Amino acid sequence: xxxxxxxxxxxxxxxxxxxxxxxxxxxxxxxxxxxxxxxxxxxxxxxxxxxxxxxxxxxxxxxxxxxxxxxxxxxxxxxxx
Amino acid sequence: xxxxxxxxxxxxxxxxxxxxxxxxxxxxxxxxxxxxxxxxxxxxxxxxxxxxxxxxxxxxxxxxxxxxxxxxxxxxxxxxxxxxxxxxxxxxxxxxxxxxxxxxxxxxxxxxxxxxxxxxxxxxxxxxxxxxxxxxxxxxxxxxxxxxxxxxxxxxxxx
Numbered sequence: 001x002x003x004x005x006x007x008x009x010x011x012x013x014x015x016x017x018x019x020x021x022x023x024x025x026x027x028x029x030x031x032x033x034x035x036x037x038x039x040x041x042x043x044x045x046x047x048x049x050x051x052x053x054x055x056x057x058x059x060x061x062x063x064x065x066x067x068x069x070x071x072x073x074x075x076x077x078x079x080x081x
Numbered sequence: 082x083x084x085x086x087x088x089x090x091x092x093x094x095x096x097x098x099x100x101x102x103x104x105x106x107x108x109x110x111x112x113x114x115x116x117x118x119x120x121x122x123x124x125x126x127x128x129x130x131x132x133x134x135x136x137x138x139x140x141x142x143x144x145x146x147x148x149x150x151x152x153x154x155x156x157x158x159x160x161x162x163x164x165x166x167x168x169x170x171x172x173x174x175x176x177x178x179x180x181x182x183x184x185x186x187x188x189x190x191x192x193x194x195x196x197x198x199x200x201x202x203x204x205x206x207x208x209x210x211x212x213x214x215x216x217x218x219x220x221x222x223x224x225x226x227x228x229x230x231x232x233x234x235x236x237x238x239x240x
Contacts, residue, residue, distance in 0.1 A: 005095070006096060013102035025096055036221070037223030040124060047147060054147070
C-alpha cells in the first residue's frame with residue numbers, strides 16, 4: 001500500500017517559523033491530482049503529435065522543393081520567406 | 082522586492098505547496114520556483130483562491146518551437162525525473178496588481194534543465210479572470226515535488 005501524498009501549507013498570517021504544516025491529501029484532492037496527471041499526459045501527447053506533424057510537413061516541403069515538385073498549401077505554410 | 086517566505090520540500094516529497102493568507106500590502110507578487118518531479122511529469126499547475134485562466138504560450142524544446150493556448154490551470158514547467166539526475170527546473174511567475182478586484186495579468190517564464198536532446202523553455206502570458214484579490218496560491222504537481230524543490234514568494238511594494 002502506497003503512502004498518502006502530502007501537501008505543504010504555508011500560513012503567512014503566522015509568525016516566521018510557525019507557518020509550515022504538512023497535511024495528507026484528501027480523497028478528493030487525490031482524485032483531482034489524478035485527473036490533472038491524465039490531462040497533463042494528454043496535453044503533452046497532443047503537443048508532441050503537433051510538433052511531429054509540423055516536422056513531417058517541413059520535411060515533405062523540403063523534399064519537394066529539392067525535387068522541383070509542387071507543394072501543397074499546407075506545406076507552403078510551413079515556409080518562412 | 083521583499084521576500085515573504087521560502088519553502089523547501091523535505092524528504093519524501095510533497096504533492097503541493099500552498100501559500101495561504103498572502104499579505105495584501107503589496108502591489109505585485111513574484112514566485113520563484115526551483116522544482117523537480119518524482120515521475121515523468123515535467124510541469125506543475127499554479128492556481129489561486131479563485132478564478133479561471135486563459136493563457137497562450139511559446140515553447141521551445143531545443144529542437145523545435147510551438148505555441149498553444151488554453152483555458153485551464155496555468156502550467157509551470159519543472160524538472161522531470163526522466164531528466165538528468167539532480168537537475169531542477171526554474172520558473173518565475175509574475176502577478177500584477179494581485180490585490181485588485183479585477184482580472185489579473187500574469188507572466189510565467191520557465192526552463193527545465195536536461196543534459197539531453199529535450200529541455201523545455203516556455204513563456205506564458207496568462208489572464209486570470211477573477212473579481213477578488215489573490216489570497217492564496219498553490220503549486221501542485223501531477224506527481225510529487227521532489228525533495229529540495231523550493232518556492233519563494235515575494236511582494237513588490239510601492240515604496
